[in-house]
Amino acid sequence: MKDYIDSGALEVFVMGCATDEEVQELMYMKAKYPEVNEALKQLEIDMEKMAQNAAIMPPPGTWNKIEDEINDLILREERQNKPVQFRTSDNGYNGQPKAPAADQYIEVEGASSHMRLHKAWRYVFAAIFVLGKIFLGFAIYFYLENRQAQEQLKELKTEVKELRR
Numbered sequence: 001m002k003d004y005i006d007s008g009a010l011e012v013f014v015m016g017c018a019t020d021e022e023v024q025e026l027m028y029m030k031a032k033y034p035e036v037n038e039a040l041k042q043l044e045i046d047m048e049k050m051a052q053n054a055a056i057m058p059p060p061g062t063w064n065k066i067e068d069e070i071n072d073l074i075l076r077e078e079r080q081n082k083p084v085q086f087r088t089s090d091n092g093y094n095g096q097p098k099a100p101a102a103d104q105y106i107e108v109e110g111a112s113s114h115m116r117l118h119k120a121w122r123y124v125f126a127a128i129f130v131l132g133k134i135f136l137g138f139a140i141y142f143y144l145e146n147r148q149a150q151e152q153l154k155e156l157k158t159e160v161k162e163l164r165r
Contacts, residue, residue, distance in 0.1 A: 004029060005039045014043050 012018045013026050029036045 001033055001035050005036060010036075010040050010043050013040070014047055 009018070009022060009026060012022060018026065026036075026040075030040060031037075
C-alpha cells in the first residue's frame with residue numbers, strides 16, 4: 001500500500017489528470033484499503049491549504065462590482081422580455097415607440113482618468129509617434145534647405161542685375 005500511495009496516483013487523481021482506468025483502480029483501492037482513503041483525504045486537505053496560501057486577495061470593491069454587473073444583467077434581461085409599449089400621438093398616428101425614461105440610462109464614471117489600451121495599439125501609437133518625429137525632422141531640414149536656396153537665388157538675381165548694367 002505504501003508503494004501505491006507513494007506512486008503519485010493519488011496526486012494525479014486530485015489534480016484531475018487521471019485516466020478512466022486510473023480512476024477505477026483508485027476507487028477500488030480506496031474502498032478496499034482504508035489507508036488509501038485516509039491518504040487521499042489528507043492529500044486533498046494539503047492541496048486546499050496550498051491553494052489558500054497561494055491565493056491573492058482581490059482589490060476592495062470587487063464583490064460590489066460583480067454584484068452590480070449581475071443586477072444589471074438581470075434588469076437588462078427583464079427589459080428585453082417586456083413587450084414594446086406604444087403611445088398614441090396627438091395627431092392620431094399610432095406606432096411610435098415610447099421615449100426612454102431617464103432612469104434607463106446608466107451614468108458612467110471611471111475610477112481613473114487614464115485610458116487602457118490593448119498592447120497592440122500601444123505599439124501602433126509608438127510607431128506613429130516615432131514617424132511623426134521623423135517627418136518633423138524632414139520638414140525642418142527641407143525648410144532650411146528652401147530658405148538657403150531662396151537666399152542663393154536672391155544673390156544670383158542681384159549678380160545678374162549688376163552684370164546687365
